[in-house]
Amino acid sequence: MVLILIGALLCLTAAIGLLRFRDVPSRLHAATKPQVLGLILIAIAIGLSLGSWQVTAFLVPIVLIQLATAPLSAHMVGRQAYRNGTIDEQSLLVDELDESRRTPPAAGG
Template sequence: MNGLDVAALVLILIGALLCLTAAIGVVRFKDVPTRLHAATKPQVLGLILICLAIALSLRSWPVVAFLVPVVLIQLATAPLSAHMVGRQAYRNRTIDEKSLYVDERAQARERERRRDEG
């Protein structure tokens, strides 16, 4: 086992742990925003690390050419799907609005800006 194989092994282990924590977070968290956070951020990073480990392990340009679109598609679709799920949960009023943070200062600035414009 050379250094690249050890690095690939470590990356696969870290990526698998991140994907596992994402799955546990989706099951254990109670509301939609925290579940979305768990479903997107660690899962995407875990997939990227696993793809990087595969590329290091196989050391082949066709493999890298296959993995790059996989990562790019994941980076494009995970935030989009999380946004759509969050938006639908907000519209259905299935989000606990008491747990959401409201920035009163930003709202006051926005009201002031609108008042100045109109």
């Protein structure tokens, strides 16, 4: 029950963070980090409480898919927000996507 409660609280904080944070990077952080950890804790709690290999075999792909898709979707949303201009570029420490800061490749290879 403790793991389910902590996992549910982490998922709740992720939802609150999506509503309360103002900029896209903060919202992406709130959407991925606590939500994924909350899901992992809930899956561990279910696996421990039911104690069945069939349940564990069902929960492992769910956790792996979540671990694979959450960073990818956050990356895509963040990059699109950058392209749309909805990210405050002054608050970025490193702007790796700024074309004017890139040096052209050396001629001849």
